[in-house]
Amino acid sequence: MLGGTGGIALTELLKDGHKHFQGIDEAVAKNIEACKKLSTITRTSIGPNGMNKMVVNHLGKLFVTNDAATIVKEMEVIHPAAKLVALASQTQKEEIGDTTNLVVVLAGTLLEGAEALLRQGLPIADIIAGYTKAYRACLTHIDSLSVKSIENIRSEEEVSNALRATVCSKQNGLEDFLCPLIAKACVQIVPKEASQFNVDNVRVAKIQGMSVYDSFLVKGFVLTRDSEGTIKHVTDAKIVVFGTEVDLSATETKGNVLIKNAEELMNYSKSEEEAIEKIVQEIAATGVNVLVAQSTISEMSLHFLERAKIMVIKCPSKFEIARLCKLSGATSLARFGAPLPEEIGKADRVSVDELGGQPCTTFVRDSLEQTKVSTIILRASTSNHLDDLSRAIDNGVNIYKQMTKDSRFVAGGGACELRMAAHLKEMGGKTPGLEQYAIKKYAEALETIPRTLAENAGQDTTSTISNLYADHTAGKLNHGINIDSPGTRDMLEASILDHLVSKKEAMRLASEAAITVLRVDTIIMARQSGGPDPNRAPG
Template sequence: MAMKIPKSGYGRFMKEGAQHFKGTDEAVQRNIEACTELASQIRSAYGPNGMNKMVINHIEKLFVTNDAATILKELEIQHPAARIIIMATEMQEKQIGDNTNTVVILAAALLEHASNLINMGMTPQEVAAGYEQAAEKALEILPTLVVKEASDLKNMDEVRQYLRSAITSKQYDNEDIIADLVAKACVTTCPANSYNFNVDNIRICKIIGSGVNTSRVMNGMVFKRGAEGEIRSASDARIAVYTCSFDLTQTETKGTVLIENADELVNFSKGEESEVEEQVKAIADNGVKVVVAAGKFGDLYLHFLNKYKIMAVRLTSKFDLRRLCRTVGAQPQARICAPAVNLLGHCDSVAVQEIGDENVVVFDKNSETGKVATIIIRGSSQSRIDDVERAVDDAVNTYKALCKDGKLLAGAGAVEIELAKEIESYGAKAPGLEQYAIKKFAHALETLPKAIAENAGMPTTETLTKLYAEHVAGHKNAGIDIWKREVMDAVAHNIFDLYAGKRLAIKLATDAAATILKVDQIIMAKQATGGPKPRGPKQQDEDDEGMA
């Protein structure tokens, strides 16, 4: 009988198969490596000249985009330290809806610089403390760099300029077209108190075909389906909305009827017909020209709707139904009846239009402002349209963020350089070891303009030197001009960044980096294997096999 030898170290209290890394070399440096690796893949997607990534997710859907949030979401990254950074980007996406890439790049740059400091003998805690101090200082300086306050959010031309940079970073070649679309949609649906602006009121309808430049905004709603009956359009229309299907209810048709001769048969179906006709006539008498229902339209009902020249539209999504009610001002009915006039909606024109080879029903309000606007995005392929949608999404979110806080900073890397310059000089005055970390924080901030320059194919060191020279000379808004490949005034060129977005990005990136630095042990419990193996099929008897 062999003697049982007690295990030593970690093996003692973990299941077999648990992994464990500890200490600066194993845990901290490994985590930093993972995060740097992640960022190096994302960094090339930063800024207007960012390269696209082709991501095929776990259910084989194809994404072609340079939107960091989308890329990271679809990659399903496993590494625990990288997940921390991804959580930070998700937070940014939720709160602001843009600047996600900034978070990844900044956090990873902070970690990369931390790695050098740790190799030089500083402890991770000291580095983290220095970073937090520097970030605090950065958030103190940031408000002083605000160049402009977005005051008039109902002014199309102004809004267009504020949204430009959010769009340029996703769709470099179409920023003007998309900025126009989004500005129009946002201004149209913006309520009197712009603080209450709701992103949901801007719908997107994606239709393949033609080019992005034929996209347009409709004031109202657009649904990707045709009309049910023969009537294709109605103008100045009253609208009745039903949440049920527009068909005979089951109970009226079930039950046994003994029919003895032909007359009885005729009379039986006649009764049903006249009842349906009565209902439809009552609806028509109230001036209804369009009926919208959530379920299917019965043949009999359609016959009479056509007879009374009423257009029939079927919507499958209850969310769309709810939005439509809000748009046209209708009260949805739960059963088939003729609603009172004050419960009916109204719309200037409802029509089936053919866009590309899709039939769409357009509920259009001709007025200047509306509750809901729809942006119709055209494009040559599905993935192209999807990417334009992401740009629109970012722009709409930017508008929303502006409604909450209208402060704007100079874009094109100007803010980062100015911050880096200030923090560098702040670090030089700091006593103790933090100064090294504070200076590295300044260097990490440079990574962002550096990435813009790099992706535009400009010499990075030279560009940075030029930028610094401008900033030291007092030009706070000097940024990178990727068209002319030189330094320019970002504000004069209408390139703005959101103050709220930048602020949150710096905060989240520093938090993520500090969190990762403070990890000194990684303990992974044994992974669950998913239970015992399933049994195979039972052995068949001989005589069954012939039949099987």
């Protein structure tokens, strides 16, 4: 018979230096607090009047932005619960490309509401059940809130109006200039099968200087670099790409060469010249007339390439090399030598043009639908402003991609969230049991969006939300927060529209992240590898 030998402590089960939190007061409360802190940071960035955040990452790079995905990513969140919310925001960025702030703010507000319910004595199981019912009801109800569908996604005017809210939330005041630019860039390269639109085919080339209003659109793929030689224009280009240096490769073993006189020195140099000339002639024999190199190009190689009438371009960025290979169909070679026929890329035209006062190399290949590329030449006075403008354009292009699949839009300015909140309050009143309190808390969490929009615009939030509810009750269902002056306005007339699918996905990810955090009742963190031994005596 097993005798009573006493219990075993968790410290005997795990290595020294571990951390352990258990129960509502420790684990759940700490998780909720961490997510609330993260939500508080990004909440003031919602909407056109949202505040920027200044983040310096571990490499010392400065970010000044109100884009939640960038803020959360560069903050490098390490708390496990807050990291779940950060990952949900990152997933929204990768899948949809916009509405990332809604994910973080809604998840944090839901957990804040859950904390209040826990203090009142509600069991976690009932809160989770109520939140699950509420978000599923929202995902079903939001389909009925669609106020507009884009009939023709090849119409620049329609697309431009649909993108206003997306761009305005990141760059307030510039939407009248940027939206037509983004719409034109997308529409001119959209394939016949619109759902096959590729966001990577809309590029942004950043040139510092001038103002935003000096930005313009170029058809083709643009590198903000000049060519290395004197050849500046090539039509019907055949392109070879080298990921290595354009020079004779060094031998694996070291050796000494003894040269006794000037004639031997001349012969040694001549043999090197002949070797490079032979390689260049072999490359030229394949029909190649454009060479792109990621690494250094020797003077001698450049001399023989010029003689062979081959245009030479240096591109140090491996990302730009990858995009160029995708556009042209070339293969990046790891050796300097003649390419095989299947390794050669093609382009209709390669030319060096002066864009915004800077020599830029443009690759154009319109002969194939999938290789049509638009490049927006972006101008601004500082690199931080250029980066922030680029993020706004990226969000706009991603929303256009979603429009090619589902072109439905809901009223913006908090109108959609408030209508769903009203629907949930009605649903909560009809739901028996303790779950009704969680459903009503979900409704309160949705009210946070219009409330924050009003707050960021400097308005009295209580009266503004009351007026908005009164408008909806009176049948003005498309009214939302007017950020230009106190009160409300018709969002459909103002072309302030949010993409339905992006909002639906954001609500789903936020709800699932909050529910996942609530399901955790124990946190066990092993001691991180490296660092000093906790058992070792000092000195």
